[in-house]
Amino acid sequence: MFRRDSKTGEEIAHRVITPNGNTIITATNAEFWQSVDGAQVEEVRGHTHPNGTGFVVERTA
DSSP states (O other): OOEEOTTTOOEEEEEEEOTTSOEEEEOSOHHHHHTSTTOEEEEEEEEEOTTSSOEEEEEEO
16 A cells, blocks of 8 residues: 555655644655645655554654
């Protein structure tokens, strides 16, 4: 679901703070969220939780 960095093996996601203040981790490309007025977007790296319940952010890119 998430893209993978071919050099480091990390999964690539985006942490988005929506205009109403909710924080989400998404595989959607950054350009989509950057087009939403008031959304804040940053690329994060990490891995999918082993039981499939979410994404573990290890660092901000």
